[in-house]
Amino acid sequence: VTCAQFRESAWAYALGALEPEEKRELERHLSEAVAHEGCHAALDRAFSATAALSAAIPPIQPPPAAWDSIQSRLSASGMRAPARVRGRAPWLVAFAAAAACLLAVAQSLTYRRTIVEKNAQLAQLGAAELERQACARELQALKSSVEMQRAALAMLELPATQVVPLGAPPGTHTASRGSALFNPEQQKAVVLISALAPAAGKDYELWVIRAGRPTPAGVFKPGLDGRVITQVDPKILQAGLPEIFAVTLEPEGGSPAPTTAPFLLGRVQKS
Ligand SMILES: [Zn+2]
Numbered sequence: 001v002t003c004a005q006f007r008e009s010a011w012a013y014a015l016g017a018l019e020p021e022e023k024r025e026l027e028r029h030l031s032e033a034v035a036h037e038g039c040h041a042a043l044d045r046a047f048s049a050t051a052a053l054s055a056a057i058p059p060i061q062p063p064p065a066a067w068d069s070i071q072s073r074l075s076a077s078g079m080r081a082p083a084r085v086r087g088r089a090p091w092l093v094a095f096a097a098a099a100a101c102l103l104a105v106a107q108s109l110t111y112r113r114t115i116v117e118k119n120a121q122l123a124q125l126g127a128a129e130l131e132r133q134a135c136a137r138e139l140q141a142l143k144s145s146v147e148m149q150r151a152a153l154a155m156l157e158l159p160a161t162q163v164v165p166l167g168a169p170p171g172t173h174t175a176s177r178g179s180a181l182f183n184p185e186q187q188k189a190v191v192l193i194s195a196l197a198p199a200a201g202k203d204y205e206l207w208v209i210r211a212g213r214p215t216p217a218g219v220f221k222p223g224l225d226g227r228v229i230t231q232v233d234p235k236i237l238q239a240g241l242p243e244i245f246a247v248t249l250e251p252e253g254g255s256p257a258p259t260t261a262p263f264l265l266g267r268v269q270k271s
Pocket of ligand 1: 003029035036037
């Protein structure tokens with residue numbers, strides 16, 4: 001296993017989608033005392049993004065048929081479906097559905113690579129792609145903020161995507177937390193925040209900060225579940241690399257410049 005191969009498989013590893021032998025080979029590579037080319041970072045990113053995803057899936061109860069259809073599709077394609085979740089918090093169900101889809105995506109990518117390498121069984125390439133599309137549709141039906149979630153899921157597949165954790169600035173405290181998924185190559189960013197308290201007569205505002213100058217990047221209210229998923233206008237990112245993502249509480253409708261100190265901050269790593 002080379003570092004490039006490891007990085008390609010980090011997602012599948014984080015999702016537990018590998019065969020035991022593949023998994024052992026990756027672990028062997030990770031423990032090798034060589035100058036790794038971003039292997040540990042790729043694995044960290046994959047793990048923290050799956051955690052961020054679990055925090056961002058809104059708690060909804062999918063119809064029972066939805067799960068059955070995901071499960072039968074997974075088993076039809078020879079994939080192991082996770083055990084059905086009963087009587088748990090609704091978000092667990094939603095997360096399990098999302099995880100199953102991610103698993104299918106990761107597996108279809110692995111299948112595709114194997115198939116291309118062997119240059120055979122091209123028909124299955126189409127099947128894996130159909131599988132991936134079917135899962136994307138299933139997620140669409142299950143989720144309310146569909147477009148955002150699809151953007152987030154699509155971004156998570158890209159190796160260049162950075163997961164920027166958003167937390168309380170030093171010396172402050174907040175129950176809220178979040179992640180900004182930022183892809184410098186595509187100049188796209190999706191921000192996921194959880195545990196946002198409703199604030200009557202106020203709005204939350206996202207800021208992209210460059211050279212100490214904040215640019216307004218979206219005004220939002222938390223959903224009933226305290227969660228928010230929002231996409232940053234690409235025009236804001238095209239104007240230059242963001243250094244910091246920040247969130248403030250503002251008068252209703254938002255402000256052209258922050259009127260309160262940020263309670264969530266995340267610094268983008270320079271690559
Ligand atoms: Zn390596």
